[in-house]
Amino acid sequence: MLTTQQLQDIEQLQKECEILDHVQLKLNWEMLRDRQTEPLDFFHYENGELIAFLGLYAFGSTVEVCGMVKPSERRKGHFGRLFNLAMEKANSNGYKKILLNAPAGSDAAKFFLNTQGAEYAFSEHQMEWRETPLVETNDVLLRQATEEDYEMSVRLSVTAFGLEEDDARAMESHHFADNTDMLMIDVKEETVGKLRVSREDGQAWIYGFSILPGYQGRGIGRKALRQVVKEQSSAGFTVHLEVETRNDHALRLYESVGFKAVHVQDYYKYECR
Missing domain, CATH: 3.40.630.30 (Gcn5-related N-acetyltransferase (GNAT))
Structure with a gap:
């Protein structure tokens, strides 16, 4: 179960990334707030501040992956380390399919995904009723x-x-x-x-x-x-x-x-x- 402080830190980092990158991250908040005992979230803190976060979201035998890094702290390997830990967890849990999720407008995310050899699968519209x-x-x-x-x-x-x-x-x-x-x-x-x-x-x-x-x-x-x-x-x-x-x-x-x-x-x- 994530602590109240961890959830607040995730929310604060999400807001900072979305404002500066002009994107919307899909962090599955309903699942984050309902975490049980199994650790499916990975954090990197420096001086009490959350610098990078990555979460695994399991849907049966498929797991979705989404994360973020403080804009001023990118290209320093923080996310790569969290990603490796998360993939070890995904592998040990035996998920049949791993889907990496990123906003279509995020150049930083696309750069990272390309370096990992990830293959584009599909896109999803987030829609709002007018x-x-x-x-x-x-x-x-x-x-x-x-x-x-x-x-x-x-x-x-x-x-x-x-x-x-x-x-x-x-x-x-x-x-x-x-x-x-x-x-x-x-x-x-x-x-x-x-x-x-x-x-x-x-x-x-x-x-x-x-x-x-x-x-x-x-x-x-x-x-x-x-x-x-x-x-x-x-x-x-x-x-x-x-x-x-x-x-x-x-x-x-x-x-x-x-x-x-x-x-x-x-x-x-x-x-x-």
């Missing part, structure tokens, strides 16, 4: 998930996201145990989809949005998104989500509801040496 008239509907129901929805949630993760069943079960077990923001999407008393909403610092983020393949193309997803956006915006939250740039269908769906791309994150595949 106020748009939303048509109300009452034929799609969003309800709080219960333990009885666990198997359907696993099925949705496998069919919609292509996850292996073991990975899907591990992820859904975590969400059902620790999160009260999982919503199931019902149509005519039949569950056909799900999404999760995380709220913090005035922002509501939509994750894991999925509809069973047999129900896609019927407007169900658009109606469900309109409902959740309306609820969150009415409660005073700005609404955000993420989507891979190569997922044209999802991108068009989100744009039709009023979402606009504001940041891009690049992902690189890395093989441990």
Whole structure:
């Protein structure tokens, strides 16, 4: 578990890097604040100040990696040392896939990734909803998930996201145990989809949005998104989500509801040496 001071130090370093580099870092704060006993975060301090940080974020057998270095302390090997330690940890944990995450506009990150021999895999839009008239509907129901929805949630993760069943079960077990923001999407008393909403610092983020393949193309997803956006915006939250740039269908769906791309994150595949 990370201490309050460590979390504050990470946040302060993130703000400094984002302001000076004009980027947005993806540090998965929900996971950082929910760290358990296993050390998945790596720090370099000098004179009580956090100089470099790197975090591992496990999603089943895949682990994402994101970190940062104080701008005035770059090119001194700090991040490289943390990276080597993190890769030793990733290797010992047996992750099947390692994805290195970096803002698309960060030249410093691209330089480091190139030196490590990382291979570009895909990019992801971070999107924000811009106020748009939303048509109300009452034929799609969003309800709080219960333990009885666990198997359907696993099925949705496998069919919609292509996850292996073991990975899907591990992820859904975590969400059902620790999160009260999982919503199931019902149509005519039949569950056909799900999404999760995380709220913090005035922002509501939509994750894991999925509809069973047999129900896609019927407007169900658009109606469900309109409902959740309306609820969150009415409660005073700005609404955000993420989507891979190569997922044209999802991108068009989100744009039709009023979402606009504001940041891009690049992902690189890395093989441990």
